[in-house]
Amino acid sequence: MAKLPNHVGIDFGNHTVKAVELKDVDGESPTLVNFGSQPTPHGVINSSDTDHQRKLADALKEMYSASGIDNKKVVLAIPESAVFTRFLELPGIKDDELQSAVFYQAKEYLPMPFEDVRMSFIKIGFNKDKNAHRVLLVAAPKKIVDIYQNVSDMAGIEPVAIETESIAMGRAMYRATKETQLVMLDFGSETTDMSIMADGYLVFSQSISIGSDALTQAIVNQFNFEYVQAEEYKRNYGLNEDALEGKISQTLSPIMSSILTEVRRGVEFYKSKTLLPAPKKYVLSGDGALLPGLADYISSNLSISAEVANPWSGIKVPDKYAKVIQKSKPSFAVSIGLALKADI
Numbered sequence: 356m357a358k359l360p361n362h363v364g365i366d367f368g369n370h371t372v373k374a375v376e377l378k379d380v381d382g383e384s385p386t387l388v389n390f391g392s393q394p395t396p397h398g399v400i401n402s403s404d405t406d407h408q409r410k411l412a413d414a415l416k417e418m419y420s421a422s423g424i425d426n427k428k429v430v431l432a433i434p435e436s437a438v439f440t441r442f443l444e445l446p447g448i449k450d451d452e453l454q455s456a457v458f459y460q461a462k463e464y465l466p467m468p469f470e471d472v473r474m475s476f477i478k479i480g481f482n483k484d485k486n487a488h489r490v491l492l493v494a495a496p497k498k499i500v501d502i503y504q505n506v507s508d509m510a511g512i513e514p515v516a517i518e519t520e521s522i523a524m525g526r527a528m529y530r531a532t533k534e535t536q537l538v539m540l541d542f543g544s545e546t547t548d549m550s551i552m553a554d555g556y557l558v559f560s561q562s563i564s565i566g567s568d569a570l571t572q573a574i575v576n577q578f579n580f581e582y583v584q585a586e587e588y589k590r591n592y593g594l595n596e597d598a599l600e601g602k603i604s605q606t607l608s609p610i611m612s613s614i615l616t617e618v619r620r621g622v623e624f625y626k627s628k629t630l631l632p633a634p635k636k637y638v639l640s641g642d643g644a645l646l647p648g649l650a651d652y653i654s655s656n657l658s659i660s661a662e663v664a665n666p667w668s669g670i671k672v673p674d675k676y677a678k679v680i681q682k683s684k685p686s687f688a689v690s691i692g693l694a695l696k697a698d699i
């Protein structure tokens with residue numbers, strides 16, 4: 356395995372681009388060097404339009420200059436919604452045949468032509484009973500990888516690795532919690548990304564196409580508010596039933612139910628494919644996880660234990676950053692995971 360140089364982790368969200376730079380990632384206590392975020396220009400994520408790519412590159416440049424990050428070597432995440440992952444068990448396959456066996460099976464599952472994807476797989480243990488390798492197949496459309504390479508070129512940064520948001524998330528949360536069985540829910544603006552860790556390995560991921568912006572929109576529709584005002588109500592009252600006679604929480608509830616229906620489906624699919632029990636611990640990340648009452652709502656509706664993630668746990672944070680980070684604990688989970696990547 357090659358060791359990666361010091362680098363910045365960059366998470367391209369539909370709402371915000373976020374970056375984290377750490378040092379000493381190999382050691383006991385990685386230390387925050389710098390971090391930053393910048394609003395994502397509207398409609399530019401995953402766009403093959405050169406003007407859109409330039410706008411995204413400009414936002415990156417702006418983030419670099421505003422935050423004072425100067426390391427140009429980066430690890431990027433491809434948005435989860437653009438990636439295909441699948442848990443596979445391959446009985447009776449020898450080590451040196453594994454790659455061709457995985458790629459052969461992949462052809463059967465891939466929702467797109469084989470030649471259009473960049474494929475890789477991660478070994479996630481061995482099932483002794485079945486004498487089977489367990490792997491997570493990961494496929495990203497070449498078109499999407501090329502888009503982020505172009506954006507990087509335009510912004511003058513150099514990707515030293517590209518991976519998926521869920522893999523980065525798994526690395527960050529395993530390190531922060533030391534939990535080996537975990538469901539991770541990342542509440543973004545347009546999607547809620549779900550991933551499951553078993554025995555410390557990422558085994559399942561899916562992107563649910565309902566995000567936190569849908570909650571704001573529900574408030575707009577219900578009360579005829581301007582979007583900005585609705586956003587403020589969402590952030591202030593969220594799922595808190597005691598506030599405003601529960602009117603906001605009741606408005607958000609149907610959207611939350613739809614998200615949780617998909618989460619339950621994801622868990623059932625995971626159980627059926629892996630024959631493993633579902634984890635009972637959930638961690639919530641993304642800026643959408645700042646929604647008041649979210650952890651309690653999810654705990655009681657799914658009968659599990661949910662808490663807002665703190666991916667900074669175990670990372671040394673200089674005093675000058677402590678206050679800002681306190682306010683945005685769950686926001687940088689993906690960027691931290693990317694920054695923690697030590698080898699390829």
Ligand SMILES: Nc1ncnc2c1ncn2[C@@H]1O[C@H](COP(=O)(O)OP(=O)(O)OP(=O)(O)O)[C@@H](O)[C@H]1O
Nearest residue numbers: 368369370371543544545546567568641642643645
């Ligand atoms: N304090 C808050 N309370 C509730 N929701 C919030 C809060 N702050 C931000 N949000 C919501 O979080 C969402 C943005 O989250 P985030 O920045 O993690 O998304 P993203 O990663 O850019 O998007 P995506 O993952 O969908 O590409 C927006 O919908 C925003 O309204």
Ligand SMILES: [Mg+2]
Nearest residue numbers: 368369543641
């Ligand atoms: Mg996101």
